[in-house]
Amino acid sequence: MERRIRLKTLNPYITCKICKGYLIDATTVTECLHTFCKSCLVKHLEDNNTCPTCEIVIHQSHPLQYISYDRTMQDIVYKLVPNLQTNEIKREKEFYRRRGLPYPKATPSGVNEKETSSQASSSKEDDSDYHKSDEQVNILLESQNGSLKQMRRKFIRCSAQATITHLKKFIAKKLYNNLEKYKEVDILCNEEILGKDHTLKFVCVTRWRFKDPPLKLYYRPKADL
Numbered sequence: 001m002e003r004r005i006r007l008k009t010l011n012p013y014i015t016c017k018i019c020k021g022y023l024i025d026a027t028t029v030t031e032c033l034h035t036f037c038k039s040c041l042v043k044h045l046e047d048n049n050t051c052p053t054c055e056i057v058i059h060q061s062h063p064l065q066y067i068s069y070d071r072t073m074q075d076i077v078y079k080l081v082p083n084l085q086t087n088e089i090k091r092e093k094e095f096y097r098r099r100g101l102p103y104p105k106a107t108p109s110g111v112n113e114k115e116t117s118s119q120a121s122s123s124k125e126d127d128s129d130y131h132k133s134d135e136q137v138n139i140l141l142e143s144q145n146g147s148l149k150q151m152r153r154k155f156i157r158c159s160a161q162a163t164i165t166h167l168k169k170f171i172a173k174k175l176y177n178n179l180e181k182y183k184e185v186d187i188l189c190n191e192e193i194l195g196k197d198h199t200l201k202f203v204c205v206t207r208w209r210f211k212d213p214p215l216k217l218y219y220r221p222k223a224d225l
Contacts, residue, residue: 007080007081010080014073014076014077014081016035016037016097017034017053018037018040018041018044022077022084023035023037023073023077024038025074026038026069026071026073026074026077027041027042027067028067028070028073028075029051029067030052030066030068031051031056031066031069032053032054032056034052034053034054035070035073036052036155037097039100042205042206045063045064045067045141048063048134049061049225060161064195064206065193065194065198067195068104068195068197069202074105104160112115126177132142134159134161135159135160135201136158136159137157137158137159137160137162137201137215138155138157138213138214139156139157139167139200139205139215139216140155140214140216141154141155141217142216142217142218143218144188144218144220145221147220147221148175148185148220149175150217151174151175156170159200160199160201160204161199161201163198163199164187164194164195164196164197164200164203165197167187167217168183168185168196168218170186172184183222184221184222185219185220185222186219186220186221186222187218188218188219188220189203189216189217189218190207194207202213203215203217
């Protein structure tokens with residue numbers, strides 16, 4: 001027997017405890033698994049190092065390294081709340097339009113935007129265009145010491161949705177020709193080791209916000225502390 005559930009009964013599980021709105025770019029604290037809007041949580045952690053819900057100390061000095069984008073939760077929210085994703089895209093476009101900036105998530109001409117929005121999750125997994133339509137990030141990737149050789153090509157350009165783990169695997173492939181070696185590499189920005197699940201967009205916003213491109217990252221063996 002099919003049972004219908006009112007959306008309001010699920011609201012406590014799909015809303016941000018900071019802004020009280022539905023989760024946008026759902027981001028979870030890895031220490032306690034409480035989830036918030038990414039922008040809300042990042043702003044909170046600029047002046048605090050505790051979870052806004054349970055007040056557990058996330059990390060004494062680098063709490064931003066212990067939060068992670070929750071794609072599953074965000075997909076659930078978009079599927080449960082009618083028109084939320086479409087309306088959010090409209091607000092983003094208006095935000096960039098008022099400031100005279102190009103919309104970074106613009107889809108190629110001829111693509112049905114409604115279809116693209118409703119299939120955002122599957123298109124991320126399919127990636128038939130190899131993320132070329134994503135917002136792009138320019139990176140300068142250098143070895144921090146002599147124990148790992150420098151890349152032949154230090155400058156790379158890739159999707160803002162790529163994670164630090166993707167970069168580690170790229171380095172492992174180039175330096176060792178062995179993807180499993182990525183576990184032996186650390187990547188740093190501003191002398192801070194970056195979390196494996198951090199996206200490049202997140203690193204740009206939190207570590208490189210007021211600096212000119214390219215984003216400067218350094219790699220070193222994990223044993224070098």
